[in-house]
Amino acid sequence: MSKYRYTELEQQLNNVLVHQDKELARIAFPDTKDIDENIRQSEELLRSLGVKFPNGASLAVQEIPKKVMVVPSWESLCLEAEAAVGNQCVLEDLFTAEELQTNEQAIVALNEEYNQLHRLDKYDITISATAGLLAAAVEILLVGIPQKTPEGLKGGVLANYVRDYFDKRYPEAEMEKLANSKVSKVPYDAQDNRNTVVNVEGLSTYYHRLLSLGHDPLLGLVIGVADIMTGRMTTIDKTGKAVSQVIDGYANRTEKDIFFAIAKQITHFKSDITTSMGLPAPLMGLFNLLQFGNIGDEDQTIAEIVQGMYYEGYDFIHFCTLSIPVMIAEVVTRLGYAIKRIKEGHPVKESIPLSTNHEKHPKLGTMLFIGHSAATAVNAGKVYFTKNPMAINYPQWLAFGKYSYQQLKWVLIEKPEARDAFVRGTINEQLDEVLLSVDETFTDISREYIVVIG
Template identity: 45%
Template structure:
């Protein structure tokens, strides 16, 4: 164990404590004399009462209680004087632990361990918590396996599981073909090119099928950065099939367009594309073009090639929405159950809100979400293994699992030890403040009998 390095002020304080400890230990105990004196007084009072002097004894006690106290003068020594004596009598450095006997040190260690265990119990999951995690994970996994399905291109379009097909039908109802044509005319953008005909720099892989997959402006998340930039500057930004990032000017900068209008154009154009046969890619999926490594299956395909093939088979934004439902089930079930359980345990609604905030961390809830997402992710991994099909990947669930894995690792290795030490220090500080209060009361009582100089 590394020896604690005391600061200069701590070294001085340790010497003074050691000096005063020696002084106190050198003073003989008055307890035996005090006990014997009390016994003598009691026996004397008893004898006087037997001799019929009970009234006089009571009057003497009353007179003593009203005896005028004499005010005494007390001169307090300065800290420098005390420190000088301590240096003279204790020349060597003092380890604070040397002031305690072995039994006291062991008692202190047991108390610190008890405080640490108290902190651990506050964030420890009970049987109900584990039951919530397992139930949420299994429910989400069932939705992923039986309802999401695996997308497949057919003559009628893309089909998958019942839930995925239901989501696609809802998109068809919300944005029919006549609405798509209207949106395309209204929200034209410079990055909506399906060939290299008008481009100065060649974008490998650009075609009518894949232009939305390669264009950064069509990404449901990145589009609100790169797409807005392209609209305001008249550019086309893309990542080609070999992972090369290309941004080139297509036209003059449009006049009179601000950032809010550009955002509106990007959103309107995404709305016109989302329900087409080769719709928007899943969020951030365009970045997979940069993953030019891997040797997957017999064809030795790279991750970029596999992801591009998945998009061609219907792994698009609409399928992403259906996959998100199993992930959302975990979030809703775990968070809602956590809130209800806390309310039943007597916590206030404010303390039961299942959301992290500034200066408010909920490690137990985070652990519950991590366990539930781990169950769903493990189920999806099994689905991928048995089907041997990358289209079985639940993209949203793996993103959620990655997020909570990082958070859980951070909690275990960094946040938990820090917060546990803060908890122990706060409890010790509470006891120190209580001790200070007792000392202040004693000092106030002493000042009634002394004039302190």
């Protein structure tokens, strides 16, 4: 018995095929191996008797009237098959044990053919690992760990370059003037609890941008804009308590038009980006909700660790600097993938690695996962040996999380389905060729008959 549950139509087809197979096996076909020799001897005998064959033809052929071919209907075939072999036939009944084994080997070969399309070779692995290690080296040697100095926050060469760029692009004097202008005043910018209705634990000049979700470079585009339009301040304080409130003296900083609210939000971001306690890294304020953990010698919670990181200079500018090694891993992997594909003979258009879709670019998603895994592993080692949370490459861990999810989804869900579709598609193509051949054969035979559907 087959483990496959057949539909009604498939079961009928199985019954008919098994019945017709048994009928064919009962037919005793004459031995035709000596027919050609017999025809030749007959022609020689006729010639010896004086019979002439004009134009090399044998005997004159008289036109034979067409016979009638009755093709039974599908319903009658099904009834005949069920009467002869029952209605529980399975497809395996059509094959011998040797044929079934051959079929199984063919399926295994098709599965292996599909797997080979997505299996990384040594060059793919080399490209991925090199990209990850290069990104890790840039982070360790050129980004470093930011430290507060009399000259401000300083880190590695690349970190200092990026911070200096922001300082030049947004000069302190201009940003201070912008911060004091009406165009950048927002209702969620209270720096202490003097005017708050509900006390926000930890609200101060040092932490107000971390606690206020309107200052988040990502969440601020939604929550910050909403606060500007409603005159509110939405916060998650140092104890993890979420509060949304209207503060006296700040409610007049609203904008009713959403486009003006978005413009004010972006302007406020600009005025805060190079301050001594600048904008937090994206989603950093949400870590205030994680009021658990006993980390380090002081048994700090995750929220307390993140608050300390922000205080020490882990801000939006540092996040941008840390994103550079992540981009290096991304670009090197994709560039290496494209060059290799082109050298293998694929068209340039099909080799451009913009999408990680496994059907368009079979190996790219896995290569990016390996590259970012290598970079993340090095960063984890750096954090472990330095015992310093400031060494965490937050963008790299975000990239690792993204590609880990995509790879897990691919391996567990998408790949088995895609492989099954590939195998079925190949089998269907072969079946179409067989059906076409059957149609052509029937057309040739039926020329001499009047076909009637019974």
